[in-house]
Amino acid sequence: MTHSSTPISQKEQAPVHSQAERKARNATLRGRFGLVFYVVLLLLPIYWLVNMSFKTNTEILSGLSFFPADFTLENYAKIFSDSTWYMGYLNSILYVSMNMVISLLVALPAAYAFSRYKFIGDKHMFFWLLSNRMAPPAVFLLPFFQLYSSVGLFDTHIAVALAHCIFTVPLAVWILEGFMSGVPREIDETAYIDGYSFPKFFVRIFIPLIRSGIGVTAFFCFMFSWVELLLARTLTSVDAKPIAAIMTRTVSASGMDWGLLAAAGVLTILPGMLVIYFVRNHVAKGFALGRV
Amino acid sequence: MQTKVENNKAWFLVMPVFLIVAFSAIIPLMTVVNYSVQDIFDPYTRYFVGTEWFKQVMLDSRLHEALLRQFLYSFTILAIEVPLGICVALMMPTKGRGASLALILVAIPLLIPWNVVGTIWQIFGRADIGLFGAFMNGLGMDYNYSSNPTDAWFTVVLMDVWHWTPLIALLCYSGLRAIPEVYYQAARIDQASRWAVFRYIQLPKLANVLVIGMLLRFMDSFMIYTEPFVLTGGGPGSSTTFLSQSLVQQAIGQFDLGPAAAFSLVYFLIILLVCWVFYTTIMNMQKDK
Numbered sequence: 001m002t003h004s005s006t007p008i009s010q011k012e013q014a015p016v017h018s019q020a021e022r023k024a025r026n027a028t029l030r031g032r033f034g035l036v037f038y039v040v041l042l043l044l045p046i047y048w049l050v051n052m053s054f055k056t057n058t059e060i061l062s063g064l065s066f067f068p069a070d071f072t073l074e075n076y077a078k079i080f081s082d083s084t085w086y087m088g089y090l091n092s093i094l095y096v097s098m099n100m101v102i103s104l105l106v107a108l109p110a111a112y113a114f115s116r117y118k119f120i121g122d123k124h125m126f127f128w129l130l131s132n133r134m135a136p137p138a139v140f141l142l143p144f145f146q147l148y149s150s151v152g153l154f155d156t157h158i159a160v161a162l163a164h165c166i167f168t169v170p171l172a173v174w175i176l177e178g179f180m181s182g183v184p185r186e187i188d189e190t191a192y193i194d195g196y197s198f199p200k201f202f203v204r205i206f207i208p209l210i211r212s213g214i215g216v217t218a219f220f221c222f223m224f225s226w227v228e229l230l231l232a233r234t235l236t237s238v239d240a241k242p243i244a245a246i247m248t249r250t251v252s253a254s255g256m257d258w259g260l261l262a263a264a265g266v267l268t269i270l271p272g273m274l275v276i277y278f279v280r281n282h283v284a285k286g287f288a289l290g291r292v
Numbered sequence: 293m294q295t296k297v298e299n300n301k302a303w304f305l306v307m308p309v310f311l312i313v314a315f316s317a318i319i320p321l322m323t324v325v326n327y328s329v330q331d332i333f334d335p336y337t338r339y340f341v342g343t344e345w346f347k348q349v350m351l352d353s354r355l356h357e358a359l360l361r362q363f364l365y366s367f368t369i370l371a372i373e374v375p376l377g378i379c380v381a382l383m384m385p386t387k388g389r390g391a392s393l394a395l396i397l398v399a400i401p402l403l404i405p406w407n408v409v410g411t412i413w414q415i416f417g418r419a420d421i422g423l424f425g426a427f428m429n430g431l432g433m434d435y436n437y438s439s440n441p442t443d444a445w446f447t448v449v450l451m452d453v454w455h456w457t458p459l460i461a462l463l464c465y466s467g468l469r470a471i472p473e474v475y476y477q478a479a480r481i482d483q484a485s486r487w488a489v490f491r492y493i494q495l496p497k498l499a500n501v502l503v504i505g506m507l508l509r510f511m512d513s514f515m516i517y518t519e520p521f522v523l524t525g526g527g528p529g530s531s532t533t534f535l536s537q538s539l540v541q542q543a544i545g546q547f548d549l550g551p552a553a554a555f556s557l558v559y560f561l562i563i564l565l566v567c568w569v570f571y572t573t574i575m576n577m578q579k580d581k
Binding site for chain 1: 317320321383408424486540564568
């Protein structure tokens with residue numbers, strides 16, 4: 001009796017169980033398929049750029065192909081051998097790094113103040129910072145140009161770095177404030193009781209605690225300064241010209257140098273792709289101004 | 293919120309931020325205000341004109357068109373990006389190496405310099421050397437983004453969807469990950485359908501991040517400049533000229549400082565208004581938490 005009833009109950013249960021399971025598995029499978037489809041579409045334009053950067057101009061113009069038939073590194077060689085080209089990358093990296101350092105240095109104490117203290121006008125100040133992140137650069141274009149010209153900073157790296165501060169500093173404050181609010185206040189109080197002064201506590205104890213937050217913030221300052229072109233182009237002419245502005249040089253009398261343009265484009269994508277791995281779990285937080 | 297200590301000395305900590313942002317924000321803003329009420333011929337000949345430029349800007353039909361185009365554009369991309377982003381987020385795996393890989397791959401468009409985004413689509417959309425352009429023509433459509441306004445619009449919208457849907461997807465993904473497993477177990481016991489799970493468990497939990505995502509997208513698309521500039525240059529005609537671009541044309545192309553400054557202020561006020569709504573909303577959401 002028991003011997004025969006077990007298979008029956010299994011038979012009764014098995015289809016129900018497996019049906020639900022199959023349904024779930026199908027849903028996941030559909031999801032995976034959809035995701036792969038989306039990612040392929042997402043990467044296709046980038047792939048096309050990479051593909052083109054390895055082709056000669058004659059091949060590019062002679063027809064479409066998914067792989068370079070005449071694989072060449074000439075376009076990259078041209079960029080790395082011409083100082084007007086590679087200086088563009090150095091200029092970009094230079095002002096982006098300056099911006100990153102300035103933003104972090106000023107944002108760290110401010111974010112601490114916002115996360116720990118109540119003071120007159122704190123909410124207005126926080127809002128005002130945000131409103132700068134949202135200000136369209138086009139509005140400030142001309143005044144920026146005149147301001148930096150009049151103080152003699154036009155066409156210097158520091159000018160672009162300072163101009164970019166208008167949106168990276170608010171971003172840094174907002175992200176850091178989010179990370180700092182996650183650190184229990186008891187730590188501060190204990191440190192003060194133990195006789196730490198504020199600067200000593202801040203550097204020795206607090207900063208190591210939010211190390212990852214600082215890394216994420218640095219990445220996003222880097223990123224937002226790196227992708228911006230309008231201000232960087234307006235504030236520079238020769239010495240500090242960013243790579244993004246130099247790319248327009250590929251238009252010449254003899255037509256577009258597509259291969260070179262593609263190679264230059266690929267090289268601007270690389271820095272972001274190299275560091276995204278380290279902040280992958282905080283990407284959303286950074287792009288949402290630390291409010292996720 | 294209640295545990296914060298009242299201490300006005302905190303202002304010393306905020307001072308550096310205030311100074312550095314004020315240098316880059318308040319001085320230029322005051323310059324703009326200054327321009328907006330004067331007629332400037334050269335640095336030494338200028339007249340006070342009061343609100344004349346503001347009147348002119350308010351009645352300028354080109355700006356009305358640009359504003360209309362801008363709103364149409366912002367709402368179009370929101371209508372596409374938000375549902376698409378939610379779908380992508382729902383499809384992304386939650387555990388293991390696949391999750392990291394998916395996160396990184398999806399985030400890539402966000403890390404590309406904006407003018408390179410324009411360049412990528414400029415190449416990709418061309419019929420002679422671009423895959424997308426060739427594909428569209430292969431389907432029998434006479435697709436050409438540089439001469440046909442509809443195609444130009446389509447390409448600009450597609451580019452933005454390609455560029456920024458990942459942002460919505462990433463925000464929703466992090467929102468979805470914050471839902472405790474217990475909720476799903478309860479739903480399974482109740483034999484809730486996939487739709488019911490989405491409608492009554494996932495969507496309410498996504499509300500927070502969606503508000504942030506939508507408002508960020510709205511603001512950023514409202515000040516879009518570089519991508520359409522590289523792709524279409526605002527053309528054909530002025531069919532893809534958005535607010536920022538018409539402002540730059542006026543201020544730098546024609547050097548009409550007064551009207552451009554008045555326009556800037558109106559533009560900035562619109563942004564500030566939306567920004568305030570944004571701020572109040574997310575601050576209230578955090579209070580509820």
